[in-house]
Amino acid sequence: MSTASIAYTNQREPELLGQTVVVIGGSAGIGLETARRARAEGAKVILTARNPERLKQAATEVGALSTAAFDASDPVAVERFFRELPMIDHVMVTAGRPYYGRLADMDFAKVRSLIGEHLLVALYVARNAANKVRPGGTLIFMGGTGGRRPAIGMSIAGAGTAALPSLTANLALELAPVRVNLIAAGFVDTPLSADLLGDQLETRRKQLRATLPIRRVVGPAEVAALAVHIMSNTALTGATYDIDGGQQFVAG
Numbered sequence: 001m002s003t004a005s006i007a008y009t010n011q012r013e014p015e016l017l018g019q020t021v022v023v024i025g026g027s028a029g030i031g032l033e034t035a036r037r038a039r040a041e042g043a044k045v046i047l048t049a050r051n052p053e054r055l056k057q058a059a060t061e062v063g064a065l066s067t068a069a070f071d072a073s074d075p076v077a078v079e080r081f082f083r084e085l086p087m088i089d090h091v092m093v094t095a096g097r098p099y100y101g102r103l104a105d106m107d108f109a110k111v112r113s114l115i116g117e118h119l120l121v122a123l124y125v126a127r128n129a130a131n132k133v134r135p136g137g138t139l140i141f142m143g144g145t146g147g148r149r150p151a152i153g154m155s156i157a158g159a160g161t162a163a164l165p166s167l168t169a170n171l172a173l174e175l176a177p178v179r180v181n182l183i184a185a186g187f188v189d190t191p192l193s194a195d196l197l198g199d200q201l202e203t204r205r206k207q208l209r210a211t212l213p214i215r216r217v218v219g220p221a222e223v224a225a226l227a228v229h230i231m232s233n234t235a236l237t238g239a240t241y242d243i244d245g246g247q248q249f250v251a252g
């Protein structure tokens, strides 16, 4: 075997070569890392988020094909975005944030707009993406493992956490041959976590390093690697993939 042919057999084909990935919530955190990883695997990426400046910056950074600034919890905006889109291969949804709060403190007007945000965004995206995603492509939604353990202040986050795997499995049947999958993360070190924890962020990181079975915190690039695997492995549909370093098995 010549040196050239040895080099050739050691190379692997990029996993998403020639494919197009849409990231709804692609200007920061897990979404931005997924865009970066998808690009490295040969995909074109289309990014969306609300803040146009941060979106533009992210798009320049990863070399995105295009961007669209809109709120994914607005069904009209989601419909318009997908109507104008050419055929694509995958959609990753990282828009939305959890609602934490005790029953006694709940502001029901706020709760009304946030309860089920992840579920509603998933439904809006699923309905509008269904005929834009090529057969074999996947929709990927984000859920969590933290909400599986009952705790004070977790009733709404817990209800959403419980509902997403069921929604995903049912949509996988309804939208086939388009695939539908869910990633359930624990703490991921992103701008969202920094925003939620404020000055408690470093304390939380230290606590997780001490208690997690993996002895370190999970980063967005690791969630992105899982997302890209789900995109490229066409046997995967209707399932929930935990990525939390074992957080669900230890207290806190």
Ligand SMILES: NC(=O)c1ccc[n+]([C@@H]2O[C@H](COP(=O)([O-])OP(=O)(O)OC[C@H]3O[C@@H](n4cnc5c(N)ncnc54)[C@H](OP(=O)(O)O)[C@@H]3O)[C@@H](O)[C@H]2O)c1
Pocket (backbone or CB within 6 Å): 024, 025, 026, 027, 028, 029, 030, 031, 048, 049, 050, 051, 052, 054, 070, 071, 072, 073, 093, 094, 095, 096, 097, 098, 142, 143, 144, 145, 184, 185, 186, 187, 188, 189, 190, 191, 192, 193, 220
């Ligand atoms: N980080 C964690 O520990 C963790 C754990 C489990 C699950 N999750 C879930 O994973 C997802 C991503 O989390 P992350 O930590 O990567 O968040 P992040 O760092 O805050 O990034 C979220 C991205 O989504 C965009 N976005 C947020 N709300 C949106 C909306 N309504 N419409 C359109 N774009 C929106 C943000 O940009 P704009 O603000 O400009 O819109 C940003 O680009 C979230 O759904 C989160 O609940 C996170």
